Amino acid sequence: MQLTSHKFKSHVSKALVDAQLQKALGNVEKGFIDKRAKAAGALPEFESLRDNAKAIKDHTLANLDLYLETYEARVTAAGGTVHWAETAADARNIVLDICKRRGARTVTKGKSMITEEIGLNDFLSQHDIEPVETDLGEYIIQLRGEHPSHIIAPAVHLNKDQVEGDFRRVHTHLPEFRDLTEPTALLSEAREVLRQRYFEADVGITGANFLVAETGSSVIVTNEGNGDLTQTLGKVHVVVASIEKIVPTLEDTSQILRVLARSATGQDMSVYTTFSTGPKRPDDPDGPEEYHVILLDNGRSSMLGTEYQDMLRCIRCGACMNHCPVYHAVGGHAYGSVYPGPMGAVLTPSLNGIDKAGHLPNASTFCGRCEAVCPMRIPLPKMMRHWREQEFEKHLSARASRYGLGLWAFFARRPKLYRAAVSLAMPLLSRLAGKRHRLGALPLAGGWTDHRDLPAPEGPTFMQQYRKHQASHRP
Amino acid sequence: MTAKHNILTRVRTALGSQGEAAGRREVVEARLSGAPRGIVPQRGQLPRNERIDLFRAQAESVNATVETVGDYSELPHSVSRYLRERNLPAAIRMGDDARLGAADWLSERTLEILKGPTDGSDMAGLSHAFAAVAETGTLALTAGGDNPTTLNFLPEYHIVVIHADDVEGDMESIWDRVRTRFGKGEMSRVVNFVTGPSRSGDIEQKILLGAHGPRALHIVVVDPAKDR
Ligand code: SF4
Numbered sequence: 001m002q003l004t005s006h007k008f009k010s011h012v013s014k015a016l017v018d019a020q021l022q023k024a025l026g027n028v029e030k031g032f033i034d035k036r037a038k039a040a041g042a043l044p045e046f047e048s049l050r051d052n053a054k055a056i057k058d059h060t061l062a063n064l065d066l067y068l069e070t071y072e073a074r075v076t077a078a079g080g081t082v083h084w085a086e087t088a089a090d091a092r093n094i095v096l097d098i099c100k101r102r103g104a105r106t107v108t109k110g111k112s113m114i115t116e117e118i119g120l121n122d123f124l125s126q127h128d129i130e131p132v133e134t135d136l137g138e139y140i141i142q143l144r145g146e147h148p149s150h151i152i153a154p155a156v157h158l159n160k161d162q163v164e165g166d167f168r169r170v171h172t173h174l175p176e177f178r179d180l181t182e183p184t185a186l187l188s189e190a191r192e193v194l195r196q197r198y199f200e201a202d203v204g205i206t207g208a209n210f211l212v213a214e215t216g217s218s219v220i221v222t223n224e225g226n227g228d229l230t231q232t233l234g235k236v237h238v239v240v241a242s243i244e245k246i247v248p249t250l251e252d253t254s255q256i257l258r259v260l261a262r263s264a265t266g267q268d269m270s271v272y273t274t275f276s277t278g279p280k281r282p283d284d285p286d287g288p289e290e291y292h293v294i295l296l297d298n299g300r301s302s303m304l305g306t307e308y309q310d311m312l313r314c315i316r317c318g319a320c321m322n323h324c325p326v327y328h329a330v331g332g333h334a335y336g337s338v339y340p341g342p343m344g345a346v347l348t349p350s351l352n353g354i355d356k357a358g359h360l361p362n363a364s365t366f367c368g369r370c371e372a373v374c375p376m377r378i379p380l381p382k383m384m385r386h387w388r389e390q391e392f393e394k395h396l397s398a399r400a401s402r403y404g405l406g407l408w409a410f411f412a413r414r415p416k417l418y419r420a421a422v423s424l425a426m427p428l429l430s431r432l433a434g435k436r437h438r439l440g441a442l443p444l445a446g447g448w449t450d451h452r453d454l455p456a457p458e459g460p461t462f463m464q465q466y467r468k469h470q471a472s473h474r475p
Numbered sequence: 476m477t478a479k480h481n482i483l484t485r486v487r488t489a490l491g492s493q494g495e496a497a498g499r500r501e502v503v504e505a506r507l508s509g510a511p512r513g514i515v516p517q518r519g520q521l522p523r524n525e526r527i528d529l530f531r532a533q534a535e536s537v538n539a540t541v542e543t544v545g546d547y548s549e550l551p552h553s554v555s556r557y558l559r560e561r562n563l564p565a566a567i568r569m570g571d572d573a574r575l576g577a578a579d580w581l582s583e584r585t586l587e588i589l590k591g592p593t594d595g596s597d598m599a600g601l602s603h604a605f606a607a608v609a610e611t612g613t614l615a616l617t618a619g620g621d622n623p624t625t626l627n628f629l630p631e632y633h634i635v636v637i638h639a640d641d642v643e644g645d646m647e648s649i650w651d652r653v654r655t656r657f658g659k660g661e662m663s664r665v666v667n668f669v670t671g672p673s674r675s676g677d678i679e680q681k682i683l684l685g686a687h688g689p690r691a692l693h694i695v696v697v698d699p700a701k702d703r
Contacts, residue, residue: 024679027679027680028680030680031676031680032680043516043518044516044517045514045516045517048514049513049514049516052513052514056513059506062490062499063490063499063502063503064486064490065483065486065487065490065496066496066499066500066503067503068482068483068486069483070503070507072479074660078662083478084478084479084482085478086478086481086482090478134687135677136675136677136678136686137675137677140677153676153677153680154677155677155678156680159679160678160679163678183678183679183681183683184683184685186678187675187678187683187685187686188685191685191686191687194687195595195687199594199595213507214507214510214660215660215661215662216662217662217666223673223674223675223676223686224673224674224675224686224687224688225628225673225686225687225688225689226686226687226688228624228627228628228667228688229628229629229687229688232624232625232628232665233625243482243486248503248506248507248510249506249507249510249511250510250650250653251510251511251512251513251647251650252510252513254513254645254646254647254650255513255514257646258516265676267537267670268533268537268610268611268670269611269613269668269670270670271537271669271670271671271672271673271674271688272667272668272669272670272673272688273613273667273668273670274665274666274667274668275662275665275666275668276664276665277662277663277664277665278664279664280664281619281664283619283620284618284619284620284623284624284664285570285591285592285619285620285623285625286592286618286623286624286625287618287624287664287665295482297482297485301482301485301486301489302485302489304485304486304489304490305488305489305490305491306489
């Protein structure tokens with residue numbers, strides 16, 4: 001997708017007044033936070049499993065070259081093929097070559113953020129290959145020509161009447177007066193429409209939650225079963241995964257699985273966790289004839305050894321955005337990047353450059369909830385702060401905020417002047433606020449006050465109070 | 476080949492400060508061969524019978540239905556009753572699993588038995604699980620002619636048989652079984668872990684059962700000690 005993160009501010013303004021979106025976003029808070037807390041609370045070992053999950057990934061990243069080599073050897077031994085892709089374009093071309101060789105007309109897809117990252121759907125369409133998204137949420141947004149607004153709940157920005165509208169618009173072969181008021185009717189309709197597509201597809205493409213070095217297995221974790229149908233019924237199974245998805249062993253995978261589903265949806269286990277190793281074997285009555293894995297770098301190797309290396313532990317559970325007040329207020333599309341929320345605010349500048357993702361590291365209140373819930377203990381606020389510093393150093397931030405900070409620095413270095421200016425400003429703000437003690441509008445600060453009030457300063461300044469306090473406590 | 480070389484070179488350069496390759500190789504080999512278990516929750520670490528009870532409770536908590544029979548010979552009756560109670564056609568498709576095949580299916584005269592993978596036209600499928608995990612109420616199924624993978628996903632109703640002795644406490648114990656059965660570092664083409672019937676929360680984050688996979692999952696535990 002076209003990166004539009006530089007327009008973050010105008011996206012936010014639109015999102016805040018979008019009534020449908022605001023209604024749908026209510027489901028994020030309701031749907032995810034309590035469920036995660038309950039599931040985590042019900043497992044006494046949850047916190048130590050988080051520590052171990054982090055340790056497993058740190059160990060893997062520190063030896064990534066060796067595990068990648070082992071993984072490739074195991075895939076090959078199982079009859080599969082590993083393709084290495086340095087860039088998004090390389091990965092797209094490898095997929096296209098496989099499709100062309102098999103004369104593919106349609107390709108089914110399991111839910112995969114990595115294929116969003118490489119813009120695979122548009123690319124395949126340009127080459128007359130129809131990509132069919134099979135995850136319900138992905139299918140809905142594909143019908144709408146949109147991108148996912150959440151990494152595990154792609155259509156979380158929509159309400160059911162919008163989905164009904166889309167189904168009526170697209171599924172014109174079905175009776176006009178069918179009843180679609182209940183969400184179950186929408187689900188059944190999608191199931192029926194997509195069923196045939198699995199069988200027609202020449203190639204099935206999935207992502208991977210994990211790649212197991214020990215066995216050369218790719219692992220997908222889903223609830224709907226669409227990923228399994230995609231990879232079982234297509235003649236060719238293509239896995240697209242980035243290099244940091246590697247884990248050493250089956251046991252290591254099981255450890256991380258325990259924190260994944262709990263952090264994502266509050267389930268102990270997702271419904272389907274599938275380990276796939278190579279193509280169909282002689283005694284297999286079903287399964288794909290070919291099995292390919294595309295190992296994508298696309299900027300990851302440049303994050304290794306830097307202050308952003310920790311981000312490569314991310315298992316894409318979505319907990320950080322589920323608990324983010326900024327995400328709750330504006331939704332995922334406002335970020336203008338494939339990856340939204342706190343993890344996106346760190347990852348997007350890492351993958352695309354801070355000059356293109358300028359505002360994202362600022363899309364944070366630094367409340368720290370993301371880090372508190374991140375199963376992989378990724379220090380998201382710290383990394384956002386790094387990006388902010390780099391942005392500032394590169395003189396990329398807006399003139400107004402540079403000017404404001406410059407002004408503040410001027411006063412901060414001249415304490416007397418600072419105190420004098422503040423004692424002048426405070427009664428003024430107080431007067432503006434009136435009896436409510438809240439400022440509903442403030443000249444030059446519309447960006448803040450349009451959507452929330454600024455509490456007006458009350459009473460004496462901190463320094464005035466401090467001096468008074470010191471005086472009264474002097475022995 | 477050059478892409479591989481370039482990626483691995485970048486990775487190695489980035490890791491440069493973190494130790495010499497030979498020493499790291501030893502550490503990596505040790506982890507791959509030792510496969511440490513890490514932290515295994517207490518929840519599933521129970522004596523046999525309690526473990527089976529936990530499996531049942533956990534599976535039911537994720538909307539599976541569970542019944543226990545004392546012997547494989549009871550399967551035909553239990554399958555036809557399940558289908559009848561739900562007004563489903565009296566037909567069941569299954570693979571070549573010898574444990575399933577050993578039962579006297581002809582005893583259920585109205586029940587049609589279909590063999591092999593499904594093309595999606597079957598309402599109900601029958602599989603035998605490789606093992607199960609009590610901790611989460613999860614079934615583990617392996618691929619092959621005995622239990623074709625398509626049966627796990629295409630029929631609307633999936634009946635899965637599991638022997639009580641194959642119910643383990645945790646997922647890690649399943650890997651021990653996989654290594655015993657297939658060899659170290661080897662895998663069945665697919666290992667499917669199934670925890671309840673398929674579902675989706677994609678419309679307004681409300682969980683609905685029966686997405687692309689089965690709408691209903693019925694588990695039959697074969698437990699010769701069921702009257703314990
Ligand atoms: S950063 Fe952490 S919380 Fe966010 S998606 Fe990644 S693993 Fe989950």
